[in-house]
Amino acid sequence: MNTITREFSRTFADRNLGFITQERTERKTSRVGFLLLENFSLPCFTQALDVLVTANLISPGAVRVHTFSYNHAEVMSDLGIPIRPDTPLTDIRLSDLDLMVICGGLRAARTVPNWLSGLLKKIAKLPIALGGLWNGAWYLGAAGLLDGYRCAIHAEQRTALAERAPYANVSHDPLVFDRNRMTSATPNGAFDMMIRWLSHGASPQLADAVLDTLDSDQSKHRSFQKPQQPKVSKALREVIALMEANLEEPLCPEQLAQVVGLSIRQIQRLFKDQLNTTPQKYYFQLRITEARRLIQNSNASIFDVSIACGFVSCTHFSRSYSAFFGHPPSKEVRYEI
Structure with missing residues (x-):
């Protein structure tokens, strides 16, 4: 007796991607690192992290996430909740990444210590994309790594960054993707940023499935819409x-x-x-x-x-x-x- 198989239409394929029995195929794991600075924005971090964790629930092994801090020490978030990083900040760990995201916050220090500036310049020489959450663009710009790039940063530091990094194009948008630089200024922007990265670093289908799983009310809460999403009258x-x-x-x-x-x-x-x-x-x-x-x-x-x-x-x-x-x-x- 032949087994009848059916395929979901585009509308329902995304909603059911993680639950359809499929043959396992070799795929590249996207490796993402988060560098947590003191007083980093926990809402931005968790919005971004939620996207990646959900991607792994839908497609196990699609993403590998690492959290870093200076000297591998515990970091206090802007909400007073400490986070302990899971990976030491070593050259061998860094070289394994596809994306490093700098997690800033409203009360994160504006001074850029030598270790951070040196680290960012080292990463920029590797085939690794660089990202920033909240005011993460501040540290990238101070290191000269946004020259010739568009970027997003929280409104509180928008003008200051334009002065600090005059060759950067500081946008008013909550999210900016420009080649191998991606920056967001808000928690919603952080969510959007990871969806976009997932589409690029894993697959558009997986990004769509995550978006359908986490964001059931896109019209109300979202600024980023899925590509080729049909308009419904x-x-x-x-x-x-x-x-x-x-x-x-x-x-x-x-x-x-x-x-x-x-x-x-x-x-x-x-x-x-x-x-x-x-x-x-x-x-x-x-x-x-x-x-x-x-x-x-x-x-x-x-x-x-x-x-x-x-x-x-x-x-x-x-x-x-x-x-x-x-x-x-x-x-x-x-x-x-």
């Missing part, structure tokens, strides 16, 4: 909202059309033009995706999950699940049991 959003609110008892095409005041043909055209799929396929993949989430995050039985997501036959649900994910629902990881 108000009418289509209404149809999708109806689908999301009616998983256990899916609405038929006639019911959807009646509620939103459109014809079935008009709804079909909206899905085709904006999401390159059909309403039936979208609804089905929505229900399969929500079933996966429910299995992973509850102790509900497979039968109860199938009913909750609109499958009248548990056998049909199991076959459909296996076709999309490569394993039956009974083999799915349970986080809450």
Whole structure:
């Protein structure tokens, strides 16, 4: 008996990337270091770190993260929470990095000690990208490493950096990517920066999957949008909202059309033009995706999950699940049991 396999559409592929059984392929691990300065911005650091940790949850081994400090000593954050670095600041450790991010903060010292200036200039000679969080650009600029580059820095030091590094183009943007320099001025900018780096250093698909996992309300909280993300009209959003609110008892095409005041043909055209799929396929993949989430995050039985997501036959649900994910629902990881 042949096994039927199905692929998710673009909309749902990102949401389910980490849960689809795939053949393991050789890939390059992206190695990122964070140099923590005294009074560094903990919100910026955790926003950036959350992206990378989530990437490893979705695709184990995709990223390796190292934290550094001067003399490998514990560093106090701007919120009074100390962080102990996990890696000594040695040449052999540095040479293994793809990106080194300087973590500054509002109360981080403006003076640039010789050890830091020398370290940054040493890194700049290696094939390593340099980044800065909050006012990390200040230290890069003071070391002459932003000459000819655009950069972002917190508004409190924007004018001062323009004076300190006259050959740098100091932007008002919260995030700037310019060749092998990337700088952000806010916690949201730090999040965006790591998403962009992940797309470059790992894969665009993994970056999209992380973004879908962590940022469910992009329109409200985000300044960075996924590349090639389709724009969804108000009418289509209404149809999708109806689908999301009616998983256990899916609405038929006639019911959807009646509620939103459109014809079935008009709804079909909206899905085709904006999401390159059909309403039936979208609804089905929505229900399969929500079933996966429910299995992973509850102790509900497979039968109860199938009913909750609109499958009248548990056998049909199991076959459909296996076709999309490569394993039956009974083999799915349970986080809450």
